[in-house]
Structures are given as structure tokens and as C-alpha cells.
Amino acid sequence: MSSVGTLYSWPNNPKAVRILAAAAYNGAKVDFQEVKLSEGEHQKPEFLKKFPHGKVPTFTSSEGLNLSEASAIARFVAGISNNANLLGSDNATSAQIEQWISFSDDELLTPAFQIASLCTGRIPYNKVTEDRQWTGLNRAFATLETHIKNHTFLVGHQVTLADLTLASDILFVQNTVAGADFRSKYPNAQRYFETVINQAPVKSVFPALNPVQDNIKFTPPKKEEKPKAAAAPAAAAAPKAAKKPAAKKDDDDEEDDKPAEPKSAPHPCSTLPPTSFNLDEAKRQYSNLDTPDFLKWFYEKYDAEGYNIVKLDYKYNDELTQVFMSSNLITGLNSRLEASRKYFLGAGAVFGANNDSVIALALILRGKNPMDVLGVAPDIDSYSVTPLDISKAEDKKFFEDVLSWEGEYQGKKLAEGKFFK
Numbered sequence: 001m002s003s004v005g006t007l008y009s010w011p012n013n014p015k016a017v018r019i020l021a022a023a024a025y026n027g028a029k030v031d032f033q034e035v036k037l038s039e040g041e042h043q044k045p046e047f048l049k050k051f052p053h054g055k056v057p058t059f060t061s062s063e064g065l066n067l068s069e070a071s072a073i074a075r076f077v078a079g080i081s082n083n084a085n086l087l088g089s090d091n092a093t094s095a096q097i098e099q100w101i102s103f104s105d106d107e108l109l110t111p112a113f114q115i116a117s118l119c120t121g122r123i124p125y126n127k128v129t130e131d132r133q134w135t136g137l138n139r140a141f142a143t144l145e146t147h148i149k150n151h152t153f154l155v156g157h158q159v160t161l162a163d164l165t166l167a168s169d170i171l172f173v174q175n176t177v178a179g180a181d182f183r184s185k186y187p188n189a190q191r192y193f194e195t196v197i198n199q200a201p202v203k204s205v206f207p208a209l210n211p212v213q214d215n216i217k218f219t220p221p222k223k224e225e226k227p228k229a230a231a232a233p234a235a236a237a238a239p240k241a242a243k244k245p246a247a248k249k250d251d252d253d254e255e256d257d258k259p260a261e262p263k264s265a266p267h268p269c270s271t272l273p274p275t276s277f278n279l280d281e282a283k284r285q286y287s288n289l290d291t292p293d294f295l296k297w298f299y300e301k302y303d304a305e306g307y308n309i310v311k312l313d314y315k316y317n318d319e320l321t322q323v324f325m326s327s328n329l330i331t332g333l334n335s336r337l338e339a340s341r342k343y344f345l346g347a348g349a350v351f352g353a354n355n356d357s358v359i360a361l362a363l364i365l366r367g368k369n370p371m372d373v374l375g376v377a378p379d380i381d382s383y384s385v386t387p388l389d390i391s392k393a394e395d396k397k398f399f400e401d402v403l404s405w406e407g408e409y410q411g412k413k414l415a416e417g418k419f420f421k
């Protein structure tokens, strides 16, 4: 069977799964090419040339048609033949199919994505926002529950693109967000979902159903009396201005999401003596050069008087589950360092695999006191901060591995890397 085109996405993306399911239902073959968002593959010029919006999923048909937007690609693949009549054969049916596709994405998947992003720290956590998204998700399931009580499929008496879309989205919800108690409230939706994913043409296309036991939860960063970084020798030289929320009392969680510094307070690094090492230039070089070339450039230019280099180890690796969630935690930390953006450069990495991963970062920081830069992140106490001495082979290797998104750490192979710049 010749392929009708190539789908680009991260694996198991619910927005891609529906497309593969539609192809399978139609008896069509679609090739799949992974796009690693964590490596910025969706922002590379060759990708943007075909898909200027720079998001996935995207698709190139065998005739060279480039498409983005999941529902458009799914529609294209579903309409490639009439084998399965996935799009309906009259205007009213097609409109109802469209209605449920829109419902799946906007009413169900969007709140689920938001909850996952909030709870994994990808976006700053806010309880009110999380509650609002759960209300939205429950509302969507309640509507589905009522509709599906007296229907086998969403529209008419056979599977349509609406069912493949909704089932892909529910699969994501069950595997990532909503636990057993949530699911038990919607028995008809559950029965319907299982019916769709077990349809013969798509059974092997849907990712494995591995439902989470409990609802995904945001775990506030744990705090210790004395952050390790504060004990580092360099910390002795910390100017008093390096105040940060990390020093707040343990019971002060509510405050943690507020900006770390009053807007008027100067950043502790703003008054440092000048340095010959230009961090903006370094960021450009890191973006434009292959990492080995960047490192060569870096070692020539680095000013050890004006900067320090540190390793960050996540303290709660034993609580990490899926690699993409660990990766989101790193993205979250990167966002929360925003107030210090001008003063650091480096990378973070997840090493290992699902349920067996560790998070580590290597960062070049302005000044001599790491907390002057890192202290703006409320969750920094979740990391131990250790100075790296790049004249030592072991530290240098770690530094280079993380910046290159390569190698192993604590016996685990690098799984994902993120820029900090």
C-alpha cells in the first residue's frame, strides 16, 4: 500500500493519533515522522518553510500538499476515500461531526492540556485557574455522558471522524490527567470510549490505555531550612540585595506564585563590575553554532571572574514519572527564572526513561553567587546547586554533555534537553 503522506508530530500526541486512526479506518497508510519539540525541531528553517506557524501536527501529502492544524489534516485523511464514510454523506451529518470535533478540542482537550501544564509546572501554577479547568473538563464529560447514554456513536450509527477525535482526546485525559474517581462519574462516556478504541481497524493505532489512578496534582516545591546553594562557599559573598522568595517561611505557599522581586528593586547582578564575556553574544553563538564549536568559542572567551558555573540536581527525582512531565518541570523552572533572563545561559536535561528519570542542569551564571541569579525562581529550593569546576575533567564532561544534550548522568542516558537562554 502506498502512503498518502507523512505526518509530523510528537508520538502519542492526541492531535496526531486521530489522524492515524482516520487513516487506518480508511485503509490508508500514513508515514509518521517524529518532531522533537524539546530540541526545537519545529522551529528549524526547513520546518518553518513548509509550516510557517511552527507547531505540530503537520502533514505533507504524497502530492506535496502541506497542511497544518490537526482537524484539517484529519479531515484530509478521512476524506481521502469513501471507504469508511468518516465525514458523513449529507450536510447535516457533516455539520454534527464538525460540532463534536470542535467540542472535543475546545471543551475537553484544552482544559485537560491546561491542567497538565499547570500541574507539571509548564505554566506557573494557579489554583483558581486549575479549578476552573476542572470545572470545564467535568462539564464536557457531563455533556458527553448525557448524549452518549442513548447513542453508540456520536453521530449516526457508525464511527465517524468525531468519534476518532474524541476517543484520542479522552485517551490523553485518562493516561495523563483524570484518575479513577473522575472516570467513575461518567460510566456511559467510559463505555463509549472503550467501544471506539477497540474497533478493529484502529485497535492497534491508539496508544496503550494506561489510565492514571489519581487525578494529576500540582506538588508545590518542597522547601528546606537551608538551601544547599546558600551553603556554597561563593554564597558568603552574596550582597544583601539578593533577597528572594526562597527565603520565605514554609507556610507561605500562597505567596510563591507572586513575582519574586518588587518591580523597583534592582537585580543583584545589575551592579556587578563589568565583564569581558558578553552573555548576549554567547547566547547567539550557542544558538547558531554546533555545540562543539560553541564550546570552543566559549572556553576562549569565558571570564571566570565575572561568572560562575553550576550544576542543578532536582531533589525529588524519585517522584518523577513520565519523561515529558519531567521535561515540563524544566520548562517551568526556565519560565520562573524570567527576572534573571539577562544573567544566565545553559541547558537542562532529563536523563533516563519513564518512571526512572533524573533532572539535571548546567548553567553559566553572572556574578559569583548563584542565588543572585537563581533566587528569583520560587521553586529553586527543589534543586541542589553545586559549583562546577570546568578545569576538572568530570565537571567539564557533565557541563559539555548537558549543553550538547548528550551522554549519561547517574547511569541514565539523556532523554530530553532544554535550552536555558
Ligand SMILES: N[C@@H](CCC(=O)N[C@@H](CS)C(=O)NCC(=O)O)C(=O)O
Pocket: 013, 015, 037, 042, 054, 055, 056, 057, 068, 069, 070, 071
Ligand atoms: N491549533 C493547532 C495547535 C497545535 C499545537 O498547539 N501544537 C503544540 C504541540 S501539541 C506545538 O506544536 N507547540 C509548539 C509551540 O507552541 O511552539 C492544532 O490544533 O493543530
